[in-house]
Structure formats: structure tokens, C-alpha cells
Amino acid sequence: MTSTAVAPEATTVETVPSFVQGEWWTPSAEASAGVPVRDASTGEILATVNTDGLDLAGVVNYGRTVGQRELGKLTFHQRALKLKELAQYLNGRREEFYTSSFKTGATKIDSMVDIDGGIGVLFTFGSKGRRELPNSQVVVDGPMEVLSRDGSFAGEHIYTRIPGVAAQINAFNFPVWGMLEKFAPAFIAGVPTIVKPATPTGYVAAVVVKAIVESGILPEGSLQLISGSARNLLDHLDYRDILAFTGSASTAKSLKSHANVVQGGVRFTSETDSLNAAILGPDAVPGTPEFDAFIKSVVTEMTVKAGQKCTSIRRTIVPQALVSDVVSAIGARVDERVVVGDPRAEGVTMGALASLEQLADVRAAVQSMLDAGGELAYGTLDSPSVTSLDGTIGVVEGGAFMSPVVLSWADVDSEAVHSLEAFGPVSSVIGYSDLDDAVRLAARGGGSLVASVCTNDPAVARELVTGIAAHHGRVLMLNREDARSSTGHGSPVPHLVHGGPGRAGGGEELGGIRSVMHHMQRTAIQGSPNMLTAVTGVWHTGADRNFTVETEGTHPFRKSLATLRIGDAVRSELRQVTLDDITAFANSTGDTFYAHTNQEAAEANPFFPGIVAHGYLLLSWAAGLFVEPAPGPVLANYGLENLRFITPVAAGDSIRVTLTAKKITPRETDDYGEVAWDAVLTNQNDEIVATYDVLTLVEK
Known part of the structure; x- marks a missing residue:
């Protein structure tokens, strides 16, 4: 741009x-006056x-x-x-x-x-x-669905922008x-x-x-x-x-x-609005690492961005017996750690709200909560003394500063605490009687972006998380094991969904590639395997193959990405499996599972006709059947995907492999790319023995 x-x-x-x-x-000189910032x-x-x-x-x-x-x-x-x-x-x-x-x-x-x-x-x-x-530019979503007996008509889903x-x-x-x-x-x-x-x-x-x-x-x-x-x-x-x-x-x-x-x-x-909750487990009493982590989290969410975060903790839900301890601990940490003032001044840890209008809105919301039965357990609605840019301390009339505020509630079911959001450095501490009550109180928020559960008891974590998950877009489980490494209650990460049901808006942002798909249309496409291949750029079973050894005299492994095409394929000769081969493989690998070594036991198994070849023996042989050994464009085999064993192979049977270039992915920053090959093992009766994808790195 x-x-x-x-x-x-x-x-x-x-x-x-x-x-x-x-x-x-910018507007012309004749435009109306703008809004001051x-x-x-x-x-x-x-x-x-x-x-x-x-x-x-x-x-x-x-x-x-x-x-x-x-x-x-x-x-x-x-x-x-x-x-x-x-x-x-x-x-x-x-x-x-x-x-x-x-x-x-x-x-x-x-x-x-x-x-x-x-x-x-x-x-x-x-x-x-x-x-x-x-x-x-096209994403294939899920496997192909065969829609006709002869395989000539199929369908699948794709995403396009x-x-x-x-x-x-x-x-x-x-x-x-x-x-x-x-x-x-x-x-x-x-x-x-x-x-x-x-x-x-x-x-x-x-x-x-x-x-x-x-x-x-x-x-x-x-x-x-x-x-x-x-x-x-x-x-x-x-x-x-x-x-x-x-x-x-x-x-x-x-x-x-x-x-x-x-x-x-x-x-x-x-x-949108979100009355996020943090729940303290009954085991997380004062003196435990969980209690300390919980208090730190609450104070952090109250003061980072001066509490102006859609993910801030608005409702601090704790065992009834610990309400006083939690309020005291929050106040003590604020007194110890929080310095309000101009963020450009030395030592300031919490700045102003974004505007005087925002300050007025937050104060009004807190006053409404006080009028509805909340009590000011810590802080004040008066203009606080703050540190100015020049280092002086006092009230700044033009600044949108506010003290951190903690409210307590005699009536934990007051509508105000579960419906009014003061979008600033404000949190309410409310007590619960048991875990069911904690879940009920968290759900009173009507849908939220995030909740935290702070406990070191797995049973408590399971009960609280499964109880509140459907009411939240994200749940953080906080304990002594992750307290240091956790990104925190209020920090959405791009890998995971950010959003929430109900009051939180019902939307979904981030979540890794999920969020990319929100900007694309999922469409069902139907047609022949050749047409599906043409649209998606991925070879589909039933589409045309080009057996390059027969048509060009060239093994597809001798082709670089410049000449390799989707559908290029190689088909091997048959190789017979003997009992000696199976026994040797069992002895050399140590895989002496009875289906490969005990005729009587193998025959008793409903899946096997008797002793059968190891699946990994067949894969190893398949590699030998399709490989082109001389140095060339294929640099490495780096894995298998989607492996399925379908038909057992007994001594005396034979196998062959058909390998087809399925998907070609050049790397933009390297001199090679990835090729996924569709591999199909069949026996002498053309029955499918195994299917999988072979992944190789190939020179451009």
C-alpha cells in the first residue's frame, strides 16, 4: 500500500x-468544527x-x-x-x-x-x-464425500474469501x-x-x-x-x-x-459489555500460593489500563468466610503497589481514564451501585491526589484520574452487582456459600468474555469450570503451577477465541485460523473428482492420474516442483509376502504380537485369517517399491499422515503401491516445498490393504 x-x-x-x-x-476548510481530543x-x-x-x-x-x-x-x-x-x-x-x-x-x-x-x-x-x-487461495474443509456408486460424482466443502x-x-x-x-x-x-x-x-x-x-x-x-x-x-x-x-x-x-x-x-x-468473574476456590485460603496469585490477578485487572478493559475482573467471587480477608488483601496490595498519576511521570503505575467523560460515566456507575446496596470497602469517588509530570502531587482538575475502588455486598443477589459495569478501576467482592452457589453467581453475569478459577484442587476446578464454561468465552485456571507462566485473566491470546455469549455480544474473534475462516464463505461443491481437483488444487480419488514412467519415461521423484504436477503418479510391481519375511521382521523388531507369530491364536481372532504381515513391514516394503533411489529433487521424507490398515495380508499374498502427487505446497522463503503423495497399498486381488499420505520435501 x-x-x-x-x-x-x-x-x-x-x-x-x-x-x-x-x-x-482531512476535511475542507469549510467543514464544520471537529470534536476536540x-x-x-x-x-x-x-x-x-x-x-x-x-x-x-x-x-x-x-x-x-x-x-x-x-x-x-x-x-x-x-x-x-x-x-x-x-x-x-x-x-x-x-x-x-x-x-x-x-x-x-x-x-x-x-x-x-x-x-x-x-x-x-x-x-x-x-x-x-x-x-x-x-x-x-482455497481451503478444503474435510474429506471428499462420494455421492455415486461408481465414484464419478462427489462433493466436499471449501472456504473462499x-x-x-x-x-x-x-x-x-x-x-x-x-x-x-x-x-x-x-x-x-x-x-x-x-x-x-x-x-x-x-x-x-x-x-x-x-x-x-x-x-x-x-x-x-x-x-x-x-x-x-x-x-x-x-x-x-x-x-x-x-x-x-x-x-x-x-x-x-x-x-x-x-x-x-x-x-x-x-x-x-x-x-460488548462483560461482567467477568474471578472465583476463589475454598482451598485457596490466605497463606496459599493460590490466594496470593488470586489477589495479584484482581489488582492487576483493576489497575492495568485503569481497569478500562473488556476483560477486567468486575466480580470477585470468594467463599463467604474469606470476603473480609480478600478485601483487606486487595487494599493492602493497592496501597503497596499502585501509584496513580501521569503515566509519563517517574514511579506511576496507574494512569488516567481515557477522558473526563469516561471518568464521569464510571463514577456514575459506582454511585448507582452504592445506591443499590453496595458498600465502599476500599477507595473513594473523590478526586485522588496524583503524581503530575513535573513530580508534584495533588489533584489535577483537567485529568481523568480515579482511585481504585472495591465494593462489598451484603446482598450478593443484588441486581446491580450483576448488571452494572463500571468500566474503570472497580471490582465488587461477593461471597458464595458452596460451589453450586459460586457457579450460580458467575452465571448471573448473563454471559461474559472470561472468568478465572483459582484453586489447586482438581475436583474443585472440574466442578467450577464445567459449571461456568457455557456462560463464558474463555476460562483461566490459575494455581501455583502456572501462576508465573500464565498470560493472565485479562489477556486474550491470538491462538484462542476471544469473545463470549449473551451480554458479551455472542461474537468470536481471534482463535487462530478459526478467525481467518470468519472472513471466508464455506461452500459445498459437487462434481466429478476431476472437477473437484481443478477447483481445490488437491488431487481427489477417482481423478485422472499421469503415470509418468509410462507416459514420459520419468519417475515422479525425478521431477522438481517446477515440473511436477498434481496427479503425477507411479505404480509398482507386485511383491509377494512369505512367512519367513513375517518371522524375520518380528524377530528383528521385537514385535512378536501373536497375530504375526501364532497361527492358532491368529485364526481365533475375527480380524485375521491366520498369521498376517505387520502393517509396518508393508509400509517399509511400499517405500522400497515406490522410491527412486538416486539423488534428485526429493530431499527428504518427513512423515506419514492419515494412515489406515484395511485388509490383512497373509503369507502368500502380494502387495503393490500406487503413489500420486496429491498436494504441492511451495515454500515462499526456501528453495524447496512440500509434496503430499496419496499412497494406496493393494493386494493381488486389487483390494485396498492400506491408505496414507507420504510427505516429502522437494526442490523447487
Whole structure:
């Protein structure tokens, strides 16, 4: 993706720019006034945000045309390599991203979670895309289904990319991670992305997009940025497109009710409110490693990003007898570890909320909870004394600072504790009577992104996890064994699903290659094996073979990837198996299983006619039957897949092997690639003895 226009500095110009249709864009001088964006710690106006006059229809069309065209030129592996290259490039520019991130109220640790975490997603998908997807543009899903007696008609499922755009509307708390965790799987799938970040922190996303554009790594049209309102974006989307939303449940409901979602077929996924829980097992009493790990986790989730995380622990569910101990331990750790202030100041460990508006919303939510019966067990709603950038300590009127707050509840079934989310450094401690009660209280959240279960008792872990799993998208089991190595309650990882049922939105992001498939259409295709082979690039049983020794005088193992073709095959002569062969193999390997050594016992087995050859003897012979021994393009045999033994082979029977080039996967960064060969062993009666895939590395 390249542009001749020079992007203005997003944090110093009057208006945060958008990057659309291959160039940087800001409103004309005649446009209406933009929305001011302020430094969360000082209240200083940084820039304005305005999309007055932006052609959203043109933005969508550009993605569907230019973006689709350019991404369509690349295979999954080629896209994955570009993600890796982009991750390496952005990794070298993190410090400038941190400088912008500090202005959102984020500390260095907060910024690492957002920025390094987002870059880490690119690395992960760059790796998984090459390991788990073919070097092509079609994914075969599952085996071929034979639909006719003679095998001339068959069917299977494939995935191909959706033909539209992947639009994303993100929350203010993670302007970088939120953008890149949605972008990476869409890019691997070959679908162009339109990013609409939240206004208060969108300038950080703009700084990162600026770096992405300057890298010149991405194909044109891969990524567009809308800095400001995109209220009618959905008006321009249809069944070809996907909209991924992160934010409030009320906004998600409004978007989900749009005619283009309800009737037009726009694929809509959301991640919304979540009253996540952490459950302390009855065995995890004070003094145990589990109790300490639990308290650390709760305080971390309250204070990282000032509690502005969709995965933060909002409900701390503990044995009734331990409520007081837990509240005291949380307060003690906050007193010991947490310093509130400007994240650019030395020693500060918790920064400001993203804006004064966000601060007002959190205070109002806490007050509503107090009015509903909650008690302030730790902290205050008054403006705290904070450390300013110059080192002074005091109240900063323009800063969106808040003290960590812990609430306790006499009535653990109060509706407020299970329905109101204070999106800041706030958690409620509620007591349970037994494990069934703990499960019941966790489920009162109405569906959540994540829960933690902290126990060293396997029986307790099993009962709690199986009880709450259906109410959550992810469950972390925390104990002394993984307390140090765990990525933590609040950290989604790109390998696993991020999302949750019910109140959490019912969506699903990340999850490795699963999330790539969200941007693709699963289609059933039917036809002859030859036609299925043509569409998928994978040889199917019943499709034509080219026995190259007979037609070209060349063994297929003598072909490099430049000349090898799907369907190239070799068929061996028959080789007879004798009792001496079977006995020698048993003695040399030590595999003296009775079916290979005891005639009477073998005959008594319903599967065998008597003594039979070892399956691995037959595989070894098969290799000798199909191999071309001279040095050549085949560099190594690196495995077998899908091995099945079907018909026993007795002494006196014969076997032959037919080997067919099934799938060819060149490696983009090496001078060789992988070839999967369909191997079929048959006996003298043409009955199938065994089937498997042989995997080889072959020179390009």
C-alpha cells in the first residue's frame, strides 16, 4: 500500500487525518468544527476529529475493488509473510507509538499490552498462516464425500474469501491491539479492512496506520482508516461484507438492528459489555500460593489500563468466610503497589481514564451501585491526589484520574452487582456459600468474555469450570503451577477465541485460523473428482492420474516442483509376502504380537485369517517399491499422515503401491516445498490393504 501524499503528524495537526482510497484525507476548510481530543492526564487539547464530507460509499467501493484485486493476487502464505514483515517493521517504531499512547492515560505497561500485544498478533498470524493454511487461495474443509456408486460424482466443502470488506468499529481502550487483532485474520483471508477507531484515542491508531503506510509493505487497498464519525457506514455495506464491533451493548444493539444487518445480510459480530468473574476456590485460603496469585490477578485487572478493559475482573467471587480477608488483601496490595498519576511521570503505575467523560460515566456507575446496596470497602469517588509530570502531587482538575475502588455486598443477589459495569478501576467482592452457589453467581453475569478459577484442587476446578464454561468465552485456571507462566485473566491470546455469549455480544474473534475462516464463505461443491481437483488444487480419488514412467519415461521423484504436477503418479510391481519375511521382521523388531507369530491364536481372532504381515513391514516394503533411489529433487521424507490398515495380508499374498502427487505446497522463503503423495497399498486381488499420505520435501 503506497501513497504519494505525506501524512500529517496526527498529534500536532488540527485534525486527525483519515487514510482512504490510497491517500490521506482531512476535511475542507469549510467543514464544520471537529470534536476536540484531549490529553487524558492534563486536559490539553491535542487535535480535533472530523469526517465532515468524507465519501464513505467511495471508501467501501475502493476496498471492494482495489483492495480485493490486490489481495487476490497473493496466496495465504504470501499474505502471512507480509504480516510478519509488517510486524518486524512496526516493532522497530514502538517508541513513537508509546509517546502517543501516554497521552491516552496509558502507562508504559498499558502501552505494551496495547502496542506490543497488537504487533504480537501480527507475528502469530504470520506464523500460523504459513503452518496451518495451504499456499493457495482455497481451503478444503474435510474429506471428499462420494455421492455415486461408481465414484464419478462427489462433493466436499471449501472456504473462499468473502468478496467485500471487513469493517471494524473499535473501542477507546485498545486503539492499536483492537485494530490489529481484527486486521490480521482479515488480511490472511484476503479481505481488505476499514478501521474506525473510537474518537478519544483514535489519534494513536492514526499514528500506527501512518507507519504502516510508510512501510509500503501492504498491497494497495488493504487498509483504510476513518478518523471520526462513520454513522452511516452500515448504509453502504451488504451481504459481501463483515462488520466487527467492540463497544457498548446499547450501540451493538443499534447496529445489529440496522436494515442491512437484519435484511441485507451483513455479517455482524460484536464484543460488548462483560461482567467477568474471578472465583476463589475454598482451598485457596490466605497463606496459599493460590490466594496470593488470586489477589495479584484482581489488582492487576483493576489497575492495568485503569481497569478500562473488556476483560477486567468486575466480580470477585470468594467463599463467604474469606470476603473480609480478600478485601483487606486487595487494599493492602493497592496501597503497596499502585501509584496513580501521569503515566509519563517517574514511579506511576496507574494512569488516567481515557477522558473526563469516561471518568464521569464510571463514577456514575459506582454511585448507582452504592445506591443499590453496595458498600465502599476500599477507595473513594473523590478526586485522588496524583503524581503530575513535573513530580508534584495533588489533584489535577483537567485529568481523568480515579482511585481504585472495591465494593462489598451484603446482598450478593443484588441486581446491580450483576448488571452494572463500571468500566474503570472497580471490582465488587461477593461471597458464595458452596460451589453450586459460586457457579450460580458467575452465571448471573448473563454471559461474559472470561472468568478465572483459582484453586489447586482438581475436583474443585472440574466442578467450577464445567459449571461456568457455557456462560463464558474463555476460562483461566490459575494455581501455583502456572501462576508465573500464565498470560493472565485479562489477556486474550491470538491462538484462542476471544469473545463470549449473551451480554458479551455472542461474537468470536481471534482463535487462530478459526478467525481467518470468519472472513471466508464455506461452500459445498459437487462434481466429478476431476472437477473437484481443478477447483481445490488437491488431487481427489477417482481423478485422472499421469503415470509418468509410462507416459514420459520419468519417475515422479525425478521431477522438481517446477515440473511436477498434481496427479503425477507411479505404480509398482507386485511383491509377494512369505512367512519367513513375517518371522524375520518380528524377530528383528521385537514385535512378536501373536497375530504375526501364532497361527492358532491368529485364526481365533475375527480380524485375521491366520498369521498376517505387520502393517509396518508393508509400509517399509511400499517405500522400497515406490522410491527412486538416486539423488534428485526429493530431499527428504518427513512423515506419514492419515494412515489406515484395511485388509490383512497373509503369507502368500502380494502387495503393490500406487503413489500420486496429491498436494504441492511451495515454500515462499526456501528453495524447496512440500509434496503430499496419496499412497494406496493393494493386494493381488486389487483390494485396498492400506491408505496414507507420504510427505516429502522437494526442490523447487
